[in-house]
Amino acid sequence: MKKVFLGLAIASLLAGCASTDDNTPTASETTMAAPVATTVVMTSGANDLISDPQLTQFRSNSGKSDFWRKDADKKNGKGDVGSSKDTAFDDEGSARIRFVSASDDFSSQPGLSQEVSGLKANTDYxxxxxxxxxKGADSVSELIAGAKGADGKILGEKTIHVNDLGDSPKGAVKTSFRQASVEFNTGSQTTAVIYTKMAITDPSKIDMNGDIGKQTEVRVDEYSLTAK
Structure with a gap:
């Protein structure tokens, strides 16, 4: 959930300065993180290819969605995917991915996925x-993000650990949210399945007598899919 804030200060010889309100949103889908930074901040927007990219509907429907598929099976120890009120931007809503029991299968990779159409063939996205x-640098969780074609072939994939995102743009509401991204080429495909799934790096580092959920949980929010 993203509100992009723009402060515009204009120096004048005849007057002090004029600035926009800190709460004035821009209409741009892509803005620069800060004047001194070179990182491009990708945000969701009306023309985005992803449905419910900010997970507000996912949250309001208690983790049920016509667009997002929950790739998990809590009852059979394959992880849990649910809604969370935590948010990177604007109204509440994100997805929480975790394991919940010491008897869970920690080799499983629970997560979210969505089929998107209208892609251009042979295009970088x-x-x-x-x-x-x-959980910080010592987290046992990592995220695998990517896209695969209608034929199941992986078009692009990246493994991300929170330790890799120290310099990434932060969320506005919950600053513990950090921007991450993965690139892929569609090849001959015009439809793809985008996914973000959690993997456990070392189950032996989980205290099986402790809170499994807190030791494994991660959250995802504010998706955007754009052509380069």
Missing amino acids: ILSFYYNDK
């Missing part, structure tokens, strides 16, 4: 999202 893992 950027899948961007905001990732929240409060």
Whole structure:
């Protein structure tokens, strides 16, 4: 959930300065993070290819969605995907991915996926999202993000650890959300499945007598899919 804030200060010889309100949103889908930075901040917008990219509907429907597929099976120990009120921007809503029991299958990779259509063939795309893992550098969780074609072939994939995102743009509401992205080329495909799924790096580092959910959970929010 993204509100992009723009402060515009104009120096004048005859007057002090004039500036826009800090709460004035821009209409741009892509803005620069800060004047001194070179990182491009990808945000969701009305023309985005992803449905419910900010997960507000996912949240309001208690984790049920006509667009997002939850790739998890809590009852059979394959992880849990649900809605969370935590948000990177604007109204509440994100997806929480975790394991919940010491008896879970920690080799499973629970996550979210969505089929998107209307892609251009032989085109480079950027899948961007905001990732929240409060466990820091020693986290046993990592995120695998990517896209695969209608034939199941992986078009592009990237493994991301929160430790890799120290210099990435932060969320405005929850600053523990950090922007992450993965690039892929569609090849001959005009439809693809985009996904973000969690993997456990080392199950032996999980305290099986402790809170499994807190030790494994991550959150994702604010998806965007754009052509380069």
